[in-house]
Amino acid sequence: MSSPSSTQKVIHYDDHYVRMFTLAGIIWGAVGMTAGVLIAFQLNFSFLNFEMPWLTFGRLRPLHTNAAIFAFVGNMMFAGIYHSTQRLCKTRTASDLLTKIHFWGWQLIIVSAALTLPLGFTQGKEYAELIWPIDLMVAVVWLVFGFNFFWTLARRNEPTLYVAIWFYIATIVTVTMLYVVNNLALPTALLHSYPVFGGVKDALVQWWYGHNAVAFFLTTPILGIMYYYIPKAANRPVYSYRLSVVHFWSLVFIYIWAGPHHLLNTALPHWLQALGMLFSLMLWAPSWGGMLNGLLTLRGAWNQLRRDPVLKFFAAGVTFYGMSTFEGPLLSIRAVNYLSHYTDWTIGHVHGGTLGWNGFMAAGMFYYLVPRLWKTKLWSESMANMHFWLGFVGIVLYMASMWASGITQGLMLNGTVENGTVLQYPNFLDTLNSIRPLMLTRAFGGSLYLIGWGMLIFNIFKSIIGKEAVNGTITVEAHDIEETKALEGTIGARGTIFNFPMFYSFMVMLGMCMWFFGQGLVMLAGVSILILFTLIAIVHFQATSARWSEWYEKLLGNWAPFTILVFIAVAVGGMIQIIPTLVVQTADNIEGRVQVPYTPLELAGRDIFVSEGCYNCHSQMIRMMKPDVLRYGDYSRLGESIYDHPFQWGSKRTGPDLAREGGKRPNVWHYDHMRRPTDISPGSNMPPYPWLLEKKVDFSRIPGKISAMRTLGVPYPEMSDEEILAQVQEQAQSIVNDLESNFRAAQPDTQIVALIAYLQKLGTSEDSQSALARVEAAK
Template sequence: MSDRKITIEYNDHVVRQFLLASVIWGAVGMLAGVFVASQLNYWRLNFDLPWLTFGRLRPLHTNAVIFAFVGNMMFAGVYYSTQRLVKARLASDFLSSLHFWGWQLIIVAAAISLPLGFSRGKEYAELIWPINIAVAFIWVVFAVNFFWTLKRRHEPALYVAIWFYIATIITVAMLYIVNHLSLPTSLLHSYPVFGGVQDALVQWWYGHNAVAFFLTTPILGIMYYFVPKAAERPVYSYRLSVIHFWSLVFVYIWAGPHHLLNTALPDWLQTLGMTFSLMLWAPSWGGMLNGLLTLRGAWQKLRSDPVLKFFAAAVTFYGMATFEGPLLSIKSVSALGHYTDWIIGHVHAGALGWNGFMAAGMIYWLLPRLWNKPLYSTSLANLHFWVGTVGILFYIAAMWTSGITQGLMLNATAENGTMLAYPNFVETLNAIKPMMLFRVLGGGLYLIGWLLLVYNLYRTVRGARPVNGTMEVFATDRSADERLGFGSMVFNPPVMFAALGTVFACAWMFGGDLLKLAGLFGTALCVMLAWVHFHARTIRWAAWYDRLLVNAMPFTILTFVAVAAGGMIQIIPTTLVNRAENVEGRRAIPYTPLELAGRDLYVSEGCYNCHSQMIRTLVPDVLRYGDYSRLGESIYDYPFQWGSKRTGPDLARVGGKYPHVWHYRHMMDPREVSPGSNMPNYPWLFERKTDVAALDSKLAVQRILGVPYPEYKDGELLLAVETQAKSIADDLRASGVYIAPDREIVALIAYLQKLGKHEIVAPLKSAAK
């Protein structure tokens, strides 16, 4: 180490930018949340306008809260803490600015495109493909800026918060890219490359881990930096933080299938998802206790310090949400809670309690330090805390009550389980309406609390001069002993034994007779040799680990291997096995061109936000909706539309259940045929023409994806569309309503009437034996 000292000035400008953006987008996202919650109570708030309907605004709310509010907060926290932990200014001011403005541009593009109905139809992955590319690009900019900063660091050791940030950056990149792989049909539309069950698995591998690696790991990193700073004492147990990190990295990534319990997903994947979800209890609570116990000896400060109040409550909500998550992943609990408001309550305990309160605590702590001026009002911040806390409690208590009530009603049977106790779905919906109103009240209070923060922030920074942190550090030259190159990272006893052991274990599990035997011996030999070598050369093993802790890139690569393994072992077998040609029993009949156009409207309007298309292997589901859904019945669905919430009934077998005119009247005014419904009216579907011109490129992409569409010659495609549309319009006219065949409603009716139609595929002779 050199004796020469240099002064570093941190780039806190970009921290301020992200912080302010988070505050503003947070208010927008929460306002959208309160509005869509109100729409569920008062359907008239949909205003019969396409861009204000629930199905389009709910994705706006979720995307705004996840990517705009928490995203900007995360970037602010990561950039602030990383610079100080590694004692280096962010590597590039240009990349920092590009990151900030690029991310805001993406948010604006999302805020415009989602209400206009441009959607990929997958939760938290709705944004269209050009925006997906922009997100991937800006994420790479973030990664380059971050790792470049680590490269220039003056502190060799990597604090555990940095580990969480590294895991976030690489895992989110992996998840986002895989789940957004699409084939464009136009500038604004695409189909995902995965369909049916494959798409369901990939989506929830992404969806679950978006929660894990976008809403949890970076915020845990922020917790490990800001909670000790605010409490003015080191983290309770650094050892526990290390264990917390590795446990989450190894376990979290496997748990996605718990979103698909009791569905047509293969049973081994459901078991896998449930098992790993239960394993999450231990590390999550370890982390929570570590966060709370960091406040040991500082509890009295909670009475006066709003920052600590927010942090203590946030960590408590983290513990509560991570207790509830594994609980809901138990198959029998999921049978009750899935598709109901219980899940919404669970998600909001995390989003409002954990993310929102961590954001508030961090912002109140940063404001005086970034603007060199005391917080305008501590009392207002304390008021924010209490209003917000009451809001969260209202919200989650209402959603628990609502979810369990509706779950029990939907699952209740009579006559020894042969009949439904509440056969009318709307009856269960009306039973929970008071709770839905309480949810609006809770969300409203939380929003008011946030607006208090906005006002406090405004009064604090008004007239204040922003300041940047500086620090004197020794100019360091890292010694060769500390460096860990790629060769040293891979060719060392721990990694080599682990890799060989895995190879032998695979040979043992999957190999033929001889290979199986070799694998068994190889695995046993590997374990024994590793044990002996470890005892004989403990220092070498320890030295490798110590060097790993101060070398960012090898650490990153090994973390990537850990998270990638979890995804690969679920996704690769599923994509190889679950294909249309392997289906036996029931297989979907490809949609006609008109039905495909109708399906795209269903996706665009966000119908999946309220309707599932998956009848679970549960008696009440079968009694209510028909025979349980088979895997092959959605094999041609790009994207899958199994859904995750039933504000309305399941539609998997709605085809043929009602006449065309029922759907016509239902879409015009749902209450005409279903009194008490809270579904919006869709008058524009009766005015707009179906986009037949787009079908050519859509069918071409579907063919590439493996859907057996014929090649249409000149005019054949148009003729097929017109013939089917005319048949539906004629049927409607016979029922007393007139509609031109080229209107969107006709395509949508065609699609809805197709749902549940399938062909029977005979089992293979070899299998029948």
């Protein structure tokens, strides 16, 4: 390396933590996948739950999803971001200390999650199960990461922000917003809290978060990684940089709106469902634009795919991205969702994304990075190729079996005879047992994928053992540094907001909102504004594209204004979804029915239901569909779950819906069923819960929980702690007496008694007017 001249500056990159995040991602990936394979086998063989509370499916499934998302993809993403950002900004990460805090803080979060989730400490919301103290840690560590990242951008020695950086900015800004809002909770103890939103509000906020956790945690950072590493690995620039501009802005704008597609065919207002479906369908275009941009970057390099495992993983990963983003909008069509929702089809779709897109992009990036970070060669390219094919066959088996399983069970559950008046398969277990071979194929496919990952671990271990770790350096020219400084601050606040692209975007948005929310003339005016300003914008752009490009180039040299515009783009969709959630509990929407608040004992039982992760297999939402109504009873009104903090509508029915379970069966049935489900339901794959008959409920905590619920707006009458406890004892004793009359023994303070109380309450509602009168009278 020649010594730098006086006009040059040598930059030493911090690659130590890139290595650390890489290794952490590889190890946590194995943990997450192992948990996934275990729970896949549990679905086939319930004895694999080992009758141990911390090994049941309901507790391990959140561990699997959180490990896959936050531990595996999280660490992988951080490795890619730290490595590529330094190089794209030609500067070392701003603070080594902050990077260190980020790394160790993130690992502490993962370990905390790995301990608390199997122990049953959960918030009961999918992908947001982590309890509030861990949520606070996530918020702090994420802010440290964000601060360090933006500080690095501010210290960069490269005038322009490359497309990968845009995606990283969108990730940091949006995940902060989503995570904070969805995890707003009222703590009742060190390890327990209730979400501030309840019922339909919680459902909308949760799926605004849940859907966009996929978008902005599992997609945008990986797209940034795609835009950096595929050109590097193929040694050719991205196919179309202009397309990447369109890809980025349309994706971040549209994605955020699509959340309600998780709640289709429910009693959710029709316009919200239509909005979710429409934006999901619109996502097809940017997603495929991005996929094509990634794949076409390999133009002229396809021959390299035969021998280079890195490109093989990248090409397949991007293809899976295309497949998943085709399938997602498809599943968001109400008619398709009618069949697919609550079935394995959704599970297959999700795993196409995580195993195919995230997993393969991670493998490709790790195989690319390791030789460069340890100045070595990959120990065995053949083994990496073998990993690819094993993983690929594993995904195909997984996805194909889940498609077949989902469609089979969906058709059986929705099948009717006698002109649609009688269910063709009234016994839920018949539908479950028909998909057992497919569930086993899924577990086998997952095992192949895990074996492939084991090969990656072995290969990388052999590659780096005894090898010298190296950090990258670069020599920066003084004029680059000066040019960067000269460009920063040139756009200003006025230039950021008051410009033609912003103006047209605003007008198009205005037109869309008037169209969606207006009636009659307002709606017509909205459509006209939308079409008119779209056309004017196109003509204007064609005429003066140079000036628009100049403005965008300026924007790319100003990280803060760029970030502000990204925030506006993602916040608009969020706001338009969140504001209706605040007004959605109107009299029209609750349809005259209001949930009867849980008694103190029922509330304690509900906490056990949430803690055991029952929502992972049982929904509490009867959709507005004939087969659902025939099978489970009248469709669920929005008012019937408004006091549920958290909501428990669920997303998968491995077992039947429980929304109207109350009163359907005697207490003794639930007692026997929880102790050993197969005694009551032969062929069931539900794990036994014998510990519920032994473990005690801490009654002394119930008054505090009632008080928290009251704070959240649940209309409990004023009661002293003694009155609450007396009510608990009375209800528990009546259940115990009933069980004893059926020759079953139980103590009043055991968990089974509280859980039975809760299950028997499900589906209890009252007329909204009489509820209001009762509350007024109590005051």
